[in-house]
Amino acid sequence: xxxVASTFGRSGTHDYVLVRATAxxxxxxxxxxxxxxxxxxxxxxxxxxxLFANLWVKVFTLLAYTAVxxxxxxxxxxxxxxxxxxxxxxxxxxxxxxxxxxVMWLTILFVLWGV
Amino acid sequence: MLLYKRQTTVKKQRPVNLxxxxxxxxxxxxxxxxxxxTGVIMLVALVFLTWALVTSLQSEQQFNWVSSLMDTFLxxxxxxxxxxxxxxxxxxxxxxxxxxxxxxxxLQSGKLSAKVAMVLAIVLSVLAGVWLW
Ligand code: HEM
Ligand code: HEM
Numbered sequence: 222x223x224x225v226a227s228t229f230g231r232s233g234t235h236d237y238v239l240v241r242a243t244a245x246x247x248x249x250x251x252x253x254x255x256x257x258x259x260x261x262x263x264x265x266x267x268x269x270x271x272l273f274a275n276l277w278v279k280v281f282t283l284l285a286y287t288a289v290x291x292x293x294x295x296x297x298x299x300x301x302x303x304x305x306x307x308x309x310x311x312x313x314x315x316x317x318x319x320x321x322x323x324v325m326w327l328t329i330l331f332v333l334w335g336v
Numbered sequence: 337m338l339l340y341k342r343q344t345t346v347k348k349q350r351p352v353n354l355x356x357x358x359x360x361x362x363x364x365x366x367x368x369x370x371x372x373x374t375g376v377i378m379l380v381a382l383v384f385l386t387w388a389l390v391t392s393l394q395s396e397q398q399f400n401w402v403s404s405l406m407d408t409f410l411x412x413x414x415x416x417x418x419x420x421x422x423x424x425x426x427x428x429x430x431x432x433x434x435x436x437x438x439x440x441x442x443l444q445s446g447k448l449s450a451k452v453a454m455v456l457a458i459v460l461s462v463l464a465g466v467w468l469w
Pocket of ligand 1: 293374
């Protein structure tokens, strides 16, 4: 049984707003990345690291990872609460996904730090 | 005890239709489940994308390694799958946002926008394939 109507935010409404706000950030970042690959004739190591050397690209990338952390966290919760009826199993899958999202966030943070 | 409880909480014997193939799914229902499926696919994809990003930023050798991986059919196919899922999830997500603001909520417009999202996603998917190969 699902007893609490939210997972990341304070309430279900808060979760709802967070998913929408992060969706907009993710849309912009996806457009930016695809735009970069389409506009760049040859992506070399120099071009690639040069891109991420920009402070604003670091910030934008970390912002996108923060967005996907929140968006994915709430998103998988919505899916799990619909299909996985057993609370312990639901909590386990939620934990695995949430930890994976946090690990990726931290990894990106430290990698961007060094570029 | 348990049996007794069950019998008292479930009062009606409701009909169960297990002939799933006879159920018709309207376009908005398909659009909805595809949005869910592509969302979960994107979560899995994120592991690959993060790996590729992290590895390619480590050193020139590792960059070239990932770059040469991207020349293989499997990597291109995975990238194509990711782009297709992203394209659909994004379009259907934007449709969500429009509906949240109170538009396209009638039967006609709901059906039409669901179909438009799916057709546009197919177009994007083909474009992504052409671009990758
Ligand atoms: C890496 C990127 C993304 C991942 C991993 C992801 C994942 C997910 C997941 C798992 C769900 C839950 C699906 C459900 O409950 O049926 C979801 C919902 C949603 N996604 Fe995404 N998503 C991503 C990007 C985007 C983008 C770019 C948009 C752009 C508009 C978007 C819009 C939405 C919306 C509006 C919902 C809520 C749907 C609802 O309330 O039923 N997402 N996402
Ligand atoms: C949204 C998904 C993806 C997009 C937009 C995408 C597209 C591309 C394109 C077109 C290039 C340029 C290739 C070149 O110029 O030689 C590239 C390079 C690259 N791909 Fe992908 N691919 C995606 C997913 C993946 C996956 C799944 C992997 C891992 C197997 C990967 C690893 C890389 C890396 C690190 C580069 C470095 C840049 C380069 O070598 O040009 N990508 N990607």
